[in-house]
Amino acid sequence: MRLREELVTVAERLLQENGYAGFSLRQVAEETGYTPTTVYRHFRDRDDLLQTVLNTWFAKFAAVLDAADREATNPHGRLIAQGQAYLRFAVQHPAVYRVMFLERMDIGVLPTGESFREDPAFGVLIRAVQALHDAGLTGRHDVMSAAMMIWTGIHGVAAMAVCSNMLDDIGAERLGRLAGENTLAGLRHG
Amino acid sequence: MRLREELVTVAERLLQENGYAGFSLRQVAEETGYTPTTVYRHFRDRDDLLQTVLNTWFAKFAAVLDAADREATNPHGRLIAQGQAYLRFAVQHPAVYRVMFLERMDIGVLPTGESFREDPAFGVLIRAVQALHDAGLTGRHDVMSAAMMIWTGIHGVAAMAVCSNMLDDIGAERLGRLAGENTLAGLRHG
DNA sequence: CGGAAAAAGGAACACTGTTAACATAAGTAC
DNA sequence: GTACTTATGTTAACAGTGTTCCTTTTTCCG
Numbered sequence: 001m002r003l004r005e006e007l008v009t010v011a012e013r014l015l016q017e018n019g020y021a022g023f024s025l026r027q028v029a030e031e032t033g034y035t036p037t038t039v040y041r042h043f044r045d046r047d048d049l050l051q052t053v054l055n056t057w058f059a060k061f062a063a064v065l066d067a068a069d070r071e072a073t074n075p076h077g078r079l080i081a082q083g084q085a086y087l088r089f090a091v092q093h094p095a096v097y098r099v100m101f102l103e104r105m106d107i108g109v110l111p112t113g114e115s116f117r118e119d120p121a122f123g124v125l126i127r128a129v130q131a132l133h134d135a136g137l138t139g140r141h142d143v144m145s146a147a148m149m150i151w152t153g154i155h156g157v158a159a160m161a162v163c164s165n166m167l168d169d170i171g172a173e174r175l176g177r178l179a180g181e182n183t184l185a186g187l188r189h190g
Numbered sequence: 191m192r193l194r195e196e197l198v199t200v201a202e203r204l205l206q207e208n209g210y211a212g213f214s215l216r217q218v219a220e221e222t223g224y225t226p227t228t229v230y231r232h233f234r235d236r237d238d239l240l241q242t243v244l245n246t247w248f249a250k251f252a253a254v255l256d257a258a259d260r261e262a263t264n265p266h267g268r269l270i271a272q273g274q275a276y277l278r279f280a281v282q283h284p285a286v287y288r289v290m291f292l293e294r295m296d297i298g299v300l301p302t303g304e305s306f307r308e309d310p311a312f313g314v315l316i317r318a319v320q321a322l323h324d325a326g327l328t329g330r331h332d333v334m335s336a337a338m339m340i341w342t343g344i345h346g347v348a349a350m351a352v353c354s355n356m357l358d359d360i361g362a363e364r365l366g367r368l369a370g371e372n373t374l375a376g377l378r379h380g
Numbered sequence: 381c382g383g384a385a386a387a388a389g390g391a392a393c394a395c396t397g398t399t400a401a402c403a404t405a406a407g408t409a410c
Numbered sequence: 411g412t413a414c415t416t417a418t419g420t421t422a423a424c425a426g427t428g429t430t431c432c433t434t435t436t437t438c439c440g
Contacts, residue, residue, distance in 0.1 A: 003387095026427065035389050036428080046428065102292050105354040116356070141368070148360055149369045156346025164295040166306070170338055178331070179339045179373075186376030193418090215397065225420055226397080236397065 004042045006032055012053045020099040025049060050099070051107050057096050058108065062120035064089050069124050075132035076184060082128060083154045083180040084173070090158035091172055097162050101155065125151060132187070139190035146187055153183045194232045196222055202243045210289040215239060240289070241297050247286050248298065252310035254279050259314050265322035266374060272318060273344045273370040274363070280348035281362055287352050291345065315341060322377070329380035336377055343373045 011028045018024075025046045029036045043049040068085035072078040090097040100108060117126055129147040132138055138146045157179055161172035201218045208214075215236045219226045233239040258275035262268040280287040290298060306312055319337040322328055328336045347369055351362035 024427065025429090037390085037430085038388055040429075041387065102349065102353055105356075141372075145360065145365070145368055148357070148365055149372055152346035152350050152365065152369060153343050153373075154346070155350060156342035156344070159292065159349045160342050160345060163292055166295075167338070170335065175335070175338055175342065178335055179342060182331075182339055182373060182376035182380055183343075184376075185380045186372035186374075189379045190372055190375045214395085216395080227399085227421085228419055230398075231418065 003032070003034075003038075007039060007042060007049065008052055008056075011049055012056075015050070015053060015099065016093065016095050019095045020103045023050065023099075047107065050104065054096075054100060054104075054107060057093070057100060058121070061089055061100070062124065065121050065124045069128060075128060075135050075137065078128040079125075079132065079150060079184060080177075080180055082125060083150070083176055086154050087158055087161070087173055087176040090162055094162035097158060102159060102163070122147075122151075132184075137184070138187045141187060141190065149187070150180075150183055153179055193222070193224075193228075197229060197232060197239065198242055198246075201239050202246075205240070205243060205289065206283065206285050209285045210293045213240065213289075237297065240294065244286075244290060244294075244297060247283070247290060248311070251279055251290070252314065255311050255314045259318060265318060265325050265327060268318040269315075269322065269340060269374060270367075270370055272315060273340070273366060276344050277348055277351070277363055277366040280352055284352035287348060292349060292353070312337075312341075322374075327374070328377045331377060331380065339377070340370075340373055343369055 007028055010031050011023070014027060014031070015023045023046075025039055026036050028049070029039050039049065043052065064085050065082050068081040069078050072081040116122055126143065126147055129138070129143050129150065133143045133146065141149070154176060157167070157172060157176045161167050167175055197218055200221050201213070204217060204221070205213045213236075215229055216226050218239070219229050229239065233242065254275050255272050258271040259268050262271045307316055316333065316337055319328070319333050319340065323333045323336065331339070344366060347357070347362060347366045351357050357365055
């Protein structure tokens with residue numbers, strides 16, 4: 001049980017240092033002083049180890065969004081705060097964000113179909129958008145469509161930030177702020 | 191010279207079938223009936239082969255955007271058409287879009303710094319946004335900021351579409367249309 | 381203390397990218 | 411036409427990856 005946690009800790013560090021491509025089960029084994037087969041006593045395979053690492057990050061991610069949400073008072077402010085927290089998470093943990101929402105989205109905690117409303121992080125977004133909707137600030141759009149527009153909007157900035165240096169000039173957080181405000185403005189007038 | 195093209199053709203097919211992770215130089219060699227070292231006579235390494243494949247796709251991509259741009263008459267319509275073409279490209283060639291704009295953005299033809307205005311695809315966008323700006327439809331935003339908002343907005347939808355099945359319900363093209371219109375509406379009123 | 385169970389290791393298989401050394405075909409200069 | 415150069419290709423190997431089978435060591439407990 002102690003070893004399992006140690007393996008996860010080392011794996012987490014390697015993921016952040018080397019990214020998903022350099023996330024090696026053998027290297028995790030070597031850095032802990034064990035052989036690869038020992039890792040297989042605690043994890044089914046490489047994906048299982050990765051998923052274990054990511055589970056804690058999905059929880060952190062949801063907590064960060066929830067904390068930001070609570071600091072604001074009105075629906076507009078809540079969503080802007082969530083967007084900022086979202087983008088900060090991505091910029092501060094680019095390798096983690098990449099594997100979570102780009103490279104291995106299949107491994108995420110976000111279920112498919114209708115049930116993914118109950119995902120912790122997505123739930124925080126949905127509730128704030130519902131409040132925006134109740135305040136009459138989503139125009140002709142339903143809650144789900146508005147939420148997806150907001151999410152994909154900020155996700156686009158985050159993806160660009162963690163995949164290239166193209167936003168270095170304009171500034172990822174600045175662009176995120178502009179894009180977030182602009183999306184909400186569009187909803188308001190649409 | 192004939193072999194070089196054959197290698198690129200096979201490599202392109204394998205990329206589309208297996209994705210970037212399954213893009214294997216050895217497999218390219220085997221499917222063409224040669225040994226791996228023969229591939230190295232025509233390409234410096236795996237990345238060089240990949241870049242050669244992607245170069246043609248970047249050209250196709252720019253052509254698709256340009257063609258869509260020419261079909262519309264006003265700035266608004268041009269950008270909506272570009273967005274639709276952009277998203278259709280991503281959905282029709284998900285593995286290619288992934289490696290171009292997510293997994294290996296460093297290999298793209300988009301230069302860093304200020305010079306990437308001259309990138310063919312980005313140029314098509316910039317010119318349409320400039321027209322939008324000249325028509326007074328970008329609010330208080332400058333051309334570059336507006337262009338990045340539009341790009342990251344549609345990129346967010348595309349990234350979500352090619353990385354998960356989360357947009358299957360709402361429909362990627364529908365969400366792209368909504369998000370595109372909403373971004374332009376926000377700019378108009380901002 | 382001895383046997384069962386758990387933990388760890390060794391060795392191998394099938395892949396991957398990559399390189400060095402070697403063989404062979406093609407074409408050219410004399 | 412012969413000798414030399416160049417292009418083209420192969421063989422073999424190294425280092426790395428995930429994974430599995432089999433064996434060994436350690437631990438625990440009756």
